[in-house]
Amino acid sequence: MTTTVIRGGRLLDATSRSAPLTDLLVTGGVITSLGAPGMAAPAEAEVFDASGTLMHAGLVNGHTHGSTNLSKATHDRWTLELLLSGSGEWAANQTRHHKYLNTYIGAVEMLQKGCTTAYDLTFGFPLATVDDLYAIGQAYVDAGMRAVVAPMLQDVSFYKAIPGLYDALPASHKAQVDASGGDTGAILRSMEEALKHWPHDPAQVKLGIAPTIPLHCSDELTLGCVKLATEYGAQTQSHVAESKVQAVAALKRWGKSLTAHFDELGMLGPNFTVAHGVWLDDDDMRRLAAKGASVSHNAGSNMRLGAGIADSRRMLELGVNLALGTDGALCADNQNMYEAMRYASMVSNVRTPDYERWLSAPEVFTAATQGGARATGFEKAGRIAVGCLADIVFLDLHSINWIPMNDPVNQVVLTEDATGVRDVMVGGKLVVRGGRHADCDMAKLARDAQVARDEVAEANAEGKHLAQALERAVGSFCMGLCREPFHLHRYGGPLGL
Known part of the structure; x- marks a missing residue:
């Protein structure tokens, strides 16, 4: 099993609204240890440098x-x-x-x-x-x-x-x-x-x-x-x-x-x-x-x-x-x-x-x-803790979203927009490096997607025409149902006329 020690990163603690420097040990895709910077690790462990990042669960x-x-x-x-x-x-x-x-x-x-x-x-x-x-x-x-x-x-x-x-x-x-x-x-x-x-x-x-x-x-x-x-x-x-x-x-x-x-x-x-x-x-x-x-x-x-x-x-x-x-x-x-x-x-x-x-x-x-x-049902995901899956996101603290860092959980929820994502691990394996998918040829994906998009659009031209023809009938009928009395109101404003 591959063993990796992650050093230099700050680990988000949402409950305490803090992000202390923390080292992680990952063995076979699972988090096996958390500790203070410089914690002991097996000699054969690969070192992943997380310096300058905030780590949070995927x-x-x-x-x-x-x-x-x-x-x-x-x-x-x-x-x-x-x-x-x-x-x-x-x-x-x-x-x-x-x-x-x-x-x-x-x-x-x-x-x-x-x-x-x-x-x-x-x-x-x-x-x-x-x-x-x-x-x-x-x-x-x-x-x-x-x-x-x-x-x-x-x-x-x-x-x-x-x-x-x-x-x-x-x-x-x-x-x-x-x-x-x-x-x-x-x-x-x-x-x-x-x-x-x-x-x-x-x-x-x-x-x-x-x-x-x-x-x-x-x-x-x-x-x-x-x-x-x-x-x-x-x-x-x-x-x-x-x-x-x-x-x-x-x-x-x-x-x-x-x-x-x-x-x-x-x-x-x-x-x-x-x-x-x-x-x-x-x-x-x-x-x-x-x-x-x-x-x-x-x-x-x-x-x-x-x-x-x-x-x-x-x-x-x-x-x-x-x-x-x-x-x-x-x-x-x-x-x-x-x-x-x-x-x-x-x-x-x-x-x-x-x-x-x-x-x-x-x-x-x-x-x-x-x-x-x-x-x-992935109960071992969603947390960075011993025994949990090593699904970890590393946010670049030098990205503009984190300059300066104040309350880290507020910034993850209210400031981060994904432009700060530097690296992503799934089961301890790096699938995103430097903000880019590690194995995907993005230029080829763009070409393939455009061809597929055109093929589907051509095949469904008749379906699009029918949808447009039905829009007024379906829309007006359903709007009528929305205006019927109901014991809840979940809209941001009145129903209108």
């Missing part, structure tokens, strides 16, 4: 979509429902190479921005075959990153998932959209095959399950996902109460919240994560806390899509494990977890003038590290 992205990195920044003003309605423009007609490349681009970006683990709700069935999923997992292996790869599963179409939407479409559009459901049995059989034969080391990249949105899943599919997750010990995640449209539609369809519905079907548990959770109420949060579940708070995406402002303080008060995520490039545009931390901090402040209820910088940093590690 950030954990609690919710992203590796399937959308070829589509970053392609849309301006749009909602979650318009994004879903337009899936024929960005999700369809992608080859296995496109899916691999999509994922690899995001992994390289996250690593270069200090993120060492991601929860990726990737292409689902039937958009991804079992072999496609293996290739997507390989993209993370090749990038040198940890990940949960969870295909998004659904057997109810978007247009039938929201009660009344399909009926509200103009007759000419009804003939154009595919409102048919998926083959539930085939989806579950494919998911089980992928779980049974997963070729990658689960200590680095493991397969999860993502019933994409409760409304998009029949009870049969949800129960099947619960059974598979239990049998194979898989992490599960779903978009729950992301938008008011979802929250209102759940009451119309089931007479109860999305969380209550999933709870009754057995989905909630320590391996389950809610993505977004903007429209969760106290009952929902208590259910999640009682079952040991998590929420990935994706503040930037929630603002980008106009979904609202999640009550992260209340989640913590009621005992929900809080993680942070960027969301995918379609609705976050970048994969910067420093930005996600800053957004999470600031958006909590605008919920109330009571500053004692705002998220503190240590709480935000903990969510972006330990909270995410718990949600992903």
Whole structure:
């Protein structure tokens, strides 16, 4: 086993808001000792000079979509429902190479921005075959990153998932959209095959399950996902109460919240994560806390899509494990977890003038590290401590963000923007050196990405045209649902006329 001693760096202690000089010993990818500068180390240990850096645990992205990195920044003003309605423009007609490349681009970006683990709700069935999923997992292996790869599963179409939407479409559009459901049995059989034969080391990249949105899943599919997750010990995640449209539609369809519905079907548990959770109420949060579940708070995406402002303080008060995520490039545009931390901090402040209820910088940093590690099931990630994985970010203290250094945890959360990332280790291996991915030919990646982007755009020209034709009908119907009375208000302003 390789042994490395890391000398000269300052180790972030978020709790005490300090960063003392600390040496680390890493053996076989695991932190085996911490000590004062000059601590003893085996003679054969390689020395890594961390002088002039602040060391912190690798950030954990609690919710992203590796399937959308070829589509970053392609849309301006749009909602979650318009994004879903337009899936024929960005999700369809992608080859296995496109899916691999999509994922690899995001992994390289996250690593270069200090993120060492991601929860990726990737292409689902039937958009991804079992072999496609293996290739997507390989993209993370090749990038040198940890990940949960969870295909998004659904057997109810978007247009039938929201009660009344399909009926509200103009007759000419009804003939154009595919409102048919998926083959539930085939989806579950494919998911089980992928779980049974997963070729990658689960200590680095493991397969999860993502019933994409409760409304998009029949009870049969949800129960099947619960059974598979239990049998194979898989992490599960779903978009729950992301938008008011979802929250209102759940009451119309089931007479109860999305969380209550999933709870009754057995989905909630320590391996389950809610993505977004903007429209969760106290009952929902208590259910999640009682079952040991998590929420990935994706503040930037929630603002980008106009979904609202999640009550992260209340989640913590009621005992929900809080993680942070960027969301995918379609609705976050970048994969910067420093930005996600800053957004999470600031958006909590605008919920109330009571500053004692705002998220503190240590709480935000903990969510972006330990909270995410718990949600992903990589329990030994997210901390720099003996016995933990050596997933370490080294920030350059000579970068402008750190001149001067004052409160280090405040600066990580509120000042750092990823430009200060010098080096990144995953399992003790340097995957980023001097701010650049150690093994990636960025020029070639840029060329390959442009070719792939053009190929997907050409293949999906008809889907783009249909999305544009449907925008007004879908947008106006969903806006009507958003204006219906509801017992929560999560927007930053009034509903409007």
